[in-house]
Amino acid sequence: MTLISYAQNAEDVLLWRALGHIKNGFYIDAGANDPVDHSVTKAFYDAGWHGINIEPLPGPHAALLAQRPRDINLALAAGAGDGRLTLFDIPAVNGWASPAPEVAEAHRAAGFAVAELTVLVRTLAGICAEHVQGAIHFLKIDVEGFEAEVLRGMDLKRWRPWIMLIEATRPGSRESNHQGWEPLVLAHGYRLAWFDGLNRYYVADEHAELQAALSVQPNVFDDFISHHLAHAMAATEEARAARARAEAQAALALAQAEEQVAQAGAQAAQAARERDEARQRAADAVAASRESSILSNVMFRKFDEVCVRVQLAQEAKLAAEAELAALRESTLGAQTEIKLLRDTALAAQADAAQAREAHVKAHQDGLRALMWAHELEHKLVGIExxxxxxxxxxxxxxxxxxxxxxxxxxxxxxxxxxxxxxxxxxxxxxxxxxxxxxxxxxxxxxxxxxxxxxxxxxxxxxxxxxxxxxxxxxxxxxxx
Structure with missing residues (x-):
């Protein structure tokens, strides 16, 4: 599989040639800076590795936190002892921040603005003691002239990186500065394996077999491309794909246009036929309009007649309704009189019944009086x-x-x-x-x-x- 290199001088290609066979390896990057641009560890992180990133500048450290969740990202500087130091940053140039005052003065002399900030400092030995649990497969140091201080804070007897990669030129220059710190490396069982014009590669004596992999510069047989080229190639491929899509869309649009032209021709012919038919319909409509006008006059007259009839019918209806109302009032009066007659008849029937009862009673009294008279006369005759x-x-x-x-x-x-x-x-x-x-x-x-x-x-x-x-x-x- 083609390796995508993110480092500025193909450092990750050489390291991958020597260590790419290791699964889930471990690294320490002192002066990590951006997690992508010029990063020596990005290719290894993408391959499943993880490690410790030491970066005191706030911006790059925030980017590391966001893009390297498996890594240990420390917002501090490495030095000979724990404490604080003043860091000199060059905002115009990414990666030129340095704790060395003489480096800052050189940048000022070259016309660059320098910003100062105070950061925490810890030794590499203390950081390893806190976070390292296994082998350190490589240690990369890029601290812009502060390399000797960093090496003085590392216990190379206890912590043995397989490979150490250390920047060995003055900032922005081909002039080498390794003479001041290289004895600290060689004295602890490391030997120089390669110098690429910017960095010096050292291999631990116990891993001398890796030295052969570092003896030749990166080349075509390493099957790599820079991430800038990969990005450009991806953009080119995307452009080609976009062009292909555009050409396909253009061909489709052309075919659709030709089809639309054919349809337009057919529609034009159809429109001509419809125009002739419309003219005929217009002529017919004129004739029909004349006839319709005649019929309209007749209809208007009939309509007037109907309106008159409707008016008469409405008047008759109103008269009938008035007559019906009067009849209803008369009916109500008759019903009232009938009720009074019924009440009178009932009263008369009651009086007649009482009269009949009185007549019957009088008749009975008369019979009793007649009988009494006969008896009385008989008694009187007897007495007299x-x-x-x-x-x-x-x-x-x-x-x-x-x-x-x-x-x-x-x-x-x-x-x-x-x-x-x-x-x-x-x-x-x-x-x-x-x-x-x-x-x-x-x-x-x-x-x-x-x-x-x-x-x-x-x-x-x-x-x-x-x-x-x-x-x-x-x-x-x-x-x-």
Whole structure:
């Protein structure tokens, strides 16, 4: 598989040639800077490696945190001891930040602006003691003239990177500066394997077999391309694909245009036919319009007639509704009169029923009075013909006749009883003469206020007052 190189001088190609056979290796990058541009570790990270990135500048450190989640990303500088130092940054040039004051002065002398910031410092030995748990396959140091301080803070007896890659020229120059720090490396069992014009490669004695892989510069047999070229090739391929898509779309558009031209021709012919047909329809419409005008006049006249008929019908309807309302009022009046007549008829029927009851009762009273008269006359005839009656005639004239007189007066005062007895007395003239003579004599002998009310037994309450009075007189006579 083709290796994509991100390092500025193909350092990752040489390291991959020596260490690419190791799966999930471990690295330490002192002065890591950007996680992509000029990165020695990017290709290894993409291949599954991980490690420690030491970067004191805030911007690159934030990018490392975002793009290297498997790595340990430390916002500090490596040095000979723990503490703080002043870092001199060159904002115009990425990767030129250095803790060395003489380097900052050189950049100022060249006309570059220099920014100062204070950062934490830790030794590589302390960082390894805290974070390293296995082999360190390579250590890369790029600190712009501060290499000796970094190496003084590393315990190469305890921590043995297989390969050390150290920048060995002054910043922005081909002039080598390794003389001041290389003895610190060689004295701890490392030997120089390669110098690429910028960096010096050292191999630990215990891994001397790796030195042969570092003895030749990167070349065609390493099967690599720079990520800039890869990006350009990808962009070119994308451009080719876009061009192919555009050409395909253009061909499709041309075919569609030709089809549309053909359709337009067919539509033009169709439009011509439709135009001729429209002209014929227009002529027909003119003729039809004339006929329609005639028919319209006829229809208007008929419409006027219908309107008149509708008006008459509406007037007739209103008149019928008024007549219906009057009829309803008349019906209501008739219903009221019928109800009054019904009520009157019911009252008359009730009065007639009462009259019939009174007539029946009067008839019954008359029959009882007739029977009583017959019995009374029979009794009177018997009494008058008796010997005792004749013997007591003088005594009766001397005795108190008040009860008999009161009875006679009551009988003669009762209009209803007189109406009942009058026909009886007419049928019996003898009895009538005697009753009349007796009543005359009684009226002459009866003083005013002689008629006093008397208690009537319950069994005689149904008899007329006159009959009860006569019966009482007879009973007194019998008792005498």
């Amino acid at each position: 013909g008796s010997r005792m009656w004749r013997l007591n005639a003088s005594l009766r004239l001397l005795g108190d006749g008040a009860p008999l007189r009161r009875a006679a007066l009551r009988l003669s005062a009762n209009q209803r009883l007189r109406r009942l007895l009058l026909p009886v007395l007419l049928r019996f003239p003898r009895l009538g003469r005697r009753v009349a003579a007796s009543l005359a004599a009684i009226r002459m002998q009866t003083p005013p206020g002689a008629l006093a009310p008397a208690l009537v037994p319950d069994e005689l309450r149904e008899l007329p007052v006159s009959a009860r009075a006569v019966l009482a007189d007879l009973q007194r006579q019998r008792g005498a």
